[in-house]
Amino acid sequence: xxxxxxxxxxxxxxxxxDRAWHPPAxxxxxxxxxxxxxRHALLALxxxxxxxxxxxxxxxxxxxxxxxxxxxxxxxxxxxxGQRIVVYGQVLDENARPVPNxxxxxxxxxxxxxxxxxxxxxxxxxDPNFGGCGRAITDESGYYSFRTIRPGAYPWPNGSNDxxxxxxHFSIFGSAFGQRLITQMYFEGDPMIWxxxxxxxxxxxxxxxxxxxxxxxxxxxxxxxxxxxxxxxxRGRRSTMFENRMEGN
Amino acid sequence: xxHRTPPLRETPSQTAGPYVQIGLAPNTxxxxxxxxxxxxxxxxxxxxxxERIEISGRLFDGDGAPVFDAMIELWQAxxxxxxxxxxxxxxxxxxxxxxxxxxxxxxxTIKPGRVKGPDGRPMAPHVSLWIVARGINxxxxxxxxxxxxxxxxxxxxxxxxxxxxxxxxxLIARRQTGGLPGYVLDIRLQGENETVFFDF
Numbered sequence: 001x002x003x004x005x006x007x008x009x010x011x012x013x014x015x016x017x018d019r020a021w022h023p024p025a026x027x028x029x030x031x032x033x034x035x036x037x038x039r040h041a042l043l044a045l046x047x048x049x050x051x052x053x054x055x056x057x058x059x060x061x062x063x064x065x066x067x068x069x070x071x072x073x074x075x076x077x078x079x080x081x082g083q084r085i086v087v088y089g090q091v092l093d094e095n096a097r098p099v100p101n102x103x104x105x106x107x108x109x110x111x112x113x114x115x116x117x118x119x120x121x122x123x124x125x126x127d128p129n130f131g132g133c134g135r136a137i138t139d140e141s142g143y144y145s146f147r148t149i150r151p152g153a154y155p156w157p158n159g160s161n162d163x164x165x166x167x168x169h170f171s172i173f174g175s176a177f178g179q180r181l182i183t184q185m186y187f188e189g190d191p192m193i194w195x196x197x198x199x200x201x202x203x204x205x206x207x208x209x210x211x212x213x214x215x216x217x218x219x220x221x222x223x224x225x226x227x228x229x230x231x232x233x234x235r236g237r238r239s240t241m242f243e244n245r246m247e248g249n
Numbered sequence: 250x251x252h253r254t255p256p257l258r259e260t261p262s263q264t265a266g267p268y269v270q271i272g273l274a275p276n277t278x279x280x281x282x283x284x285x286x287x288x289x290x291x292x293x294x295x296x297x298x299x300e301r302i303e304i305s306g307r308l309f310d311g312d313g314a315p316v317f318d319a320m321i322e323l324w325q326a327x328x329x330x331x332x333x334x335x336x337x338x339x340x341x342x343x344x345x346x347x348x349x350x351x352x353x354x355x356x357x358t359i360k361p362g363r364v365k366g367p368d369g370r371p372m373a374p375h376v377s378l379w380i381v382a383r384g385i386n387x388x389x390x391x392x393x394x395x396x397x398x399x400x401x402x403x404x405x406x407x408x409x410x411x412x413x414x415x416x417x418x419x420l421i422a423r424r425q426t427g428g429l430p431g432y433v434l435d436i437r438l439q440g441e442n443e444t445v446f447f448d449f
Contacts, residue, residue, distance in 0.1 A: 015255055017448060022262045023386035030264075032384030035311040036438050042390075042448035045410050049364050050377045050392075051449040053332040054324065055340030063284065072283050094255035107272025117268045117278055119318070131280045133272050169265065169272055177324045178449045180379050180388060184263040198264060201386050207261040233257045 012238030013047045014178050015094055023201035030197045031158050051178035052237075057103040059137050066135045069108070069148035073131030080130035082111025082149025084225035087185070087213065091142045091172060094236030098142030104232075105135045105171040106146055113152030113164075122154050147225065153192055165192035165199065174234040185230045186212045262387035269320045269381060274347045289322065289345030292357045297341070299328030299359030303431035304376065304393060304422065308352040310384075311439025315352025319382035320345065323356050330362030330371065360395070366406035373401035373408060375420075380436070390447045393434055394421045411445055419444045 025037035065072040070080045087106075091099040109115045109132065112124035116132050136144040151166050167184045174180065186193050193199055193212065202208050210233075219227035270278035274287040304323070308316040323344045326332050333341030344356050356376075363371035373394055380389040394402050402408055402421065411417045419442055422432035436444045 014449075015259075017259065019448070021258060025386055027386060030384070030386070032264075033386060034384075035314070036316065036382065036384035037311075037386075038389070038443055038446050039311075039439055040416075040443055040445070042446050043411060044448040045407050046367060047449050048366055048372060048406060049332060050324065050326075050372075050375070051390075055343035057288075057340060061288065066284070073280065092257060094257045094259060096256045105272050107268065115268045115271060116280055117271055119267060131271075131275065131283050133275045133280060133283055135284075169263075169269070171265075171272060177377055177379065178390075180322070181260065181262060182265045182269075182381050182388060183260055184266075198266075201263075202261050207258075210258070210260055211263065233260045235259050236255050236257075 012240040013052065014176065014235045014237055016044075017235065021204060021207050023203075027197075027201040030201050033201075047178060052176050054173060054175055054177040054179065056101070056175070057137060057173070059101075061103075062135065062137060067144075067146045069106075069130070069132065069134045069146060072134065074129045076129065078129055080110070080149050081127050082130075082151075084147070085150050086145060086147050086219065086221060086225050086227040087168065087230060088143065088145035088219065088227065089213070089230040089232060091138050091144065091232045091234065093174070093179075093234050097236070098138075098140075099174055099234055100138055100140045100142050102138050102175065103135060103173045104138060104144045105133070106148075106168050107133045108148065108151040108168045109154060111149050111152050113154030124152065124154065150187070158197055162197055163192060163195070165190045165196050170230075170232065172232055172234060176235075179234045181232075181234060183232075184211060187228065188212055188214050264383060264386050265320060265381035265388075267318050267383040269318070270347045273320055273345060277347050287345070289343060293323065293325065293344045294327055294333070294341055294359045297327050297359055299362075300430060301357075302360050303355055303357055303429050304434075305353065305355035305431060306422070306434045306436060308348055308354065308380070308436045309438065311437075311443075313440070315348075315350075316382055316438065317348065317350045317352055319348045319352070319380055319385075321348060321354050322379045323358075323376050324379075325358065325361040325376035326364050328359055328362045330364045332364070363401065368406055370404065370406070371401070373398050373405035375405070375408075378436075385438075389438070390449050391436070391444055392420050392447070393432070395432055396421050396423050407447075416445050
């Protein structure tokens with residue numbers, strides 16, 4: 001049986017989510033899951049049009065600075081403080097097809113590890129010129145990019161001295177509501193990754209590795225910003241042609 | 250049935266964390282001036298025909314405490330049972346809210362029609378929800394149905410196949426009497442009357 005899927009074949013349902021690759025709902029080392037993890041098994045009853053369709057965002061929703069976290073909250077015209085980086089990558093589906101025209105939203109702490117939020121309690125200083133949010137829509141080849149500063153690590157209330165590794169939160173839509181995904185991106189070479197209870201909710205080291213952006217010197221902006229590459233994979237769809245062939249056997 | 254193994258693996262999920270508002274609803278989080286408005290905050294089908302309704306409720310954890318830092322997205326068809334693509338103000342049929350400090354949400358929309366199910370028969374009117382928050386490692390998928398659609402609910406392709414009939418009630422919103430036409434349903438992440446969540 002050929003493994004080739006041709007364009008236009010992908011009218012089937014989404015591949016089943018590999019729940020052993022994702023973190024389980026209840027992960028006691030990440031204490032916030034204790035009362036928020038459903039105890040009943042998730043019900044897998046198959047997908048309908050409600051899961052196979054989803055919201056579409058036009059490039060018109062984007063403002064000029066939406067993808068530039070160094071400038072998009074600037075209050076006095078100066079840049080956000082911190083190590084200047086470009087974060088870019090390609091959004092693909094499980095069939096390795098680019099996902100074009102999909103909304104990618106990010107949020108992060110500032111260079112000192114401080115979020116701009118009323119419930120944030122860390123002593124690190126706010127940066128008056130850093131808001132911490134950005135968004136982009138992937139191009140025809142599925143690529144997105146942001147300009148930002150590298151976020152700092154920070155302590156958080158879980159154990160008595162737990163620290164989050166530097167990370168950027170990502171929200172991705174895809175074309176179907178059943179593809180909806182939120183995750184976090186980490187930075188290559190950061191030893192804090194392997195000490196974090198939230199990273200540790202993922203059981204498979206290879207799955208964690210998929211969340212680590214690679215330093216990409218070829219795409220640095222000379223004398224300006226380092227580049228990190230973070231590719232994202234959304235659920236793909238089965239080939240109905242393949243299924244039909246099987247039914248004929 | 251055989252399925253070819255796809256070449257790539259889905260990027261693993263991580264929790265949205267306590268500050269999901271910063272990214273998905275910055276104006277609500279007092280980060281003004283970056284985006285003109287938070288996506289998904291306006292009415293879901295502003296100009297479409299149909300009965301105007303509010304879908305509201307509260308979100309609770311297994312200890313009975315309100316989940317005050319969640320983000321809820323809603324996706325639904327129009328009154329004819331058709332999913333939208335895009336309108337000038339953004340995608341029609343999609344809404345997004347960060348819950349209040351009391352865990353409350355309230356979507357202003359129209360009552361959805363019946364969408365054709367996989368068996369060719371219409372499903373009961375419903376909206377799909379996706380819930381993320383601190384302490385939720387992967388977004389939770391659920392649905393809201395309507396209690397004045399008893400006949401349709403009884404044959405719905407998803408609802409009628411939930412093995413324990415008592416649990417189906419956790420997805421059925423009650424029509425409010427008086428005031429705005431509206432439906433109310435509380436969502437419980439865990440414990441007694443735990444909401445049904447799906448692995449779609």
